[in-house]
Amino acid sequence: MAFVVVYVKEAHPSDAWWLGRSRTQKLLHELSGNPARLDVREPVTLEQRRKVAASCQSDLFDGVVPLYVDAMGNEVNEMYAARPTRIYFIDREGRVAYNPGIGPFGFSPDDLEEVIADYLSRG
8 A cells, every 4th residue: 555645736825825824724723733724825936836846845734644746737736626635546446436525624644544444455
């Protein structure tokens, strides 16, 4: 079983649709303990996107899960409808075996454990 994260177009860049604009939002973010940064500008080059992705991998995944970066044309984002948050299970044949829907409400890593166990039990 391999787990990967694909960093796609920034969801809430500080220079566009920024969630950290209000003091209330900043406070809720701090109280949640969420390590995601609120000061990320929209990368305009692939190198900038890679830099933000590396920070994301370090802050959120402790460098444990491989992280790939979508190209500036956002092909992966478009193909998998990855925004705002998506989680997929791709089977051995390369088919989508689990897609709980658009996040944040459809993003349920806890449900994925049961899906994986069921898939593996079928051999």
